[in-house]
Amino acid sequence: MRVLLSTQLSAQIEAHLEEAYPNEGAGFLLGAVDHDAVKVERVLPLSNQREQEAQHNRYELSPLDFARAEEVADASGLALVGVFHSHPDHPAQPSTFDRDHAWPHFSYLITSVQNGKAVLTRAWRLREDRSTFDEDEFLLGEI
Amino acid sequence: MATIRIPTPLRAYTANLSDVEVTGATVGEALQDLINQHNALEPHLFNNGELRSFVNIFLGEEDVRYLNGMETAIEDDTNLRIIPSIAGGSEQPIRQVDQSALRVNQALIISLLVLAFVFNLWWLVAFVSAVMIIGTIWPDAALFKLIYKNILKPANLVEPDVIPDNPEPHRFAQALGGLFTFGSAASLLLGLPALGWTLAWVVIVLAGLNLFLGFCVGCFVYYQFNRLGVPGFSVAPIPVEVDQER
Structure with a gap:
C-alpha cells in the first residue's frame, strides 16, 4: 500500500505535533482509498484525550472524536482512512x-518529534492477524 | 431488525456495509449475530471473549458499558454503533549511547594491540584483554572509557557524540573482543604465536571496522541472536532514521 500526502497537509500535521511536544499529539486522516493507494485529502488535528501525566508517551482520541470524524468524512465525500500521531x-515506529x-485497514502515520522538531514520518498498517505492523510506502509531495 | 453501525476500518470485513442487520434481544446477542455473519470481525472486537477495551458499543448517546453492558436489552428498531477509541503511544524510554566513548575505546584497543604485535609484547595483549573483560562485567570500570570520560572529554580533545542506541549490543561486542584478546594472550603465553597474533589481528580488524566504517560486528551478531529469539538477547534494534525528502 502507498500513502500519499501533500506537503501542505504534512506541514499541518507537523505543526500540530510540534505544538503538542513534549506530549504526544494526534488526529485523523481523511481521504480516499484506491486499491493500492491511500490518498489523504484532509487532516483533523485533535486534542490528546489522555490524562496530562500520561500524554508524554500516550495518546487517545475518544469515541466522540471518532464519530465526529466519520461524520465530517461522510459530509465531505471522503473516508476516514487513518490516524496520525507523534512519538x-x-x-x-509503532510500539x-x-x-x-x-x-x-487504517493508515497509521507516526512522526518522530525530536527536541520539538518533527524529523521523520513513516506510514504503517496493522496486519490482519494483528501480529505486527507492515510499513507502507509514504509519498510526500504535490499530489 | 436491529442494526449495528460498523466503523470505517472494519467495513473491509462486512463487504463494505456500513450497517449490518442483526437479530438478538441483547447487545451481546446482537454482537454474536454480527460475528456469525462476519467471522473476520471477531479478533478486532473481542480478546479472549471480552470486548476489547478500546471498542465501544453505543446505544444512542450511551456507551453500553454504562448501561447494562452485554446484557443491555435492545428492541427490533435499535440502532447500535461500534465506535472505536483510538489509542497508542511510544513505549521504551529513549536510550542513548555516546559514540565518542566507543570510538576512544576502539582506538586504544587498536593502538595497544598493534604496539603489542610490533614489539612482541604478550603482556600488553593480556592487559587489553583484562580491560575489555572488566569493562564488560563492570561497565563503570571500563578503563578506556574512563580515560575518555575523565580526561579527553573534559579537555575538549574529543567531542561527545550522543545518539539513540542500545548499549547491550556494544557490551556484547566488547565481551566478544575481550574473549578473543584473552585467547590471543593465552596462545602467546603457551608458545603459539601464529594463533595468538591471528586472534589479536581479528580484534584489531573488527575494532577498525567499527571505528572507521561504523560497522559493529558484535552488535550485528547480537541483533541476529535477538531476531532468532535467543534468550538473553532481548533488545531489538532501533531503526535507522533517515531524513526523508520533503
Whole structure:
C-alpha cells in the first residue's frame, strides 16, 4: 500500500505535533482509498484525550472524536482512512502498545518529534492477524 | 431488525456495509449475530471473549458499558454503533549511547594491540584483554572509557557524540573482543604465536571496522541472536532514521 500526502497537509500535521511536544499529539486522516493507494485529502488535528501525566508517551482520541470524524468524512465525500500521531524523542515506529490498540485497514502515520522538531514520518498498517505492523510506502509531495 | 453501525476500518470485513442487520434481544446477542455473519470481525472486537477495551458499543448517546453492558436489552428498531477509541503511544524510554566513548575505546584497543604485535609484547595483549573483560562485567570500570570520560572529554580533545542506541549490543561486542584478546594472550603465553597474533589481528580488524566504517560486528551478531529469539538477547534494534525528502 502507498500513502500519499501533500506537503501542505504534512506541514499541518507537523505543526500540530510540534505544538503538542513534549506530549504526544494526534488526529485523523481523511481521504480516499484506491486499491493500492491511500490518498489523504484532509487532516483533523485533535486534542490528546489522555490524562496530562500520561500524554508524554500516550495518546487517545475518544469515541466522540471518532464519530465526529466519520461524520465530517461522510459530509465531505471522503473516508476516514487513518490516524496520525507523534512519538516525542522516540523513533517513528509503532510500539507494542500501538499494535495492541490499532485497527486494521487504517493508515497509521507516526512522526518522530525530536527536541520539538518533527524529523521523520513513516506510514504503517496493522496486519490482519494483528501480529505486527507492515510499513507502507509514504509519498510526500504535490499530489 | 436491529442494526449495528460498523466503523470505517472494519467495513473491509462486512463487504463494505456500513450497517449490518442483526437479530438478538441483547447487545451481546446482537454482537454474536454480527460475528456469525462476519467471522473476520471477531479478533478486532473481542480478546479472549471480552470486548476489547478500546471498542465501544453505543446505544444512542450511551456507551453500553454504562448501561447494562452485554446484557443491555435492545428492541427490533435499535440502532447500535461500534465506535472505536483510538489509542497508542511510544513505549521504551529513549536510550542513548555516546559514540565518542566507543570510538576512544576502539582506538586504544587498536593502538595497544598493534604496539603489542610490533614489539612482541604478550603482556600488553593480556592487559587489553583484562580491560575489555572488566569493562564488560563492570561497565563503570571500563578503563578506556574512563580515560575518555575523565580526561579527553573534559579537555575538549574529543567531542561527545550522543545518539539513540542500545548499549547491550556494544557490551556484547566488547565481551566478544575481550574473549578473543584473552585467547590471543593465552596462545602467546603457551608458545603459539601464529594463533595468538591471528586472534589479536581479528580484534584489531573488527575494532577498525567499527571505528572507521561504523560497522559493529558484535552488535550485528547480537541483533541476529535477538531476531532468532535467543534468550538473553532481548533488545531489538532501533531503526535507522533517515531524513526523508520533503
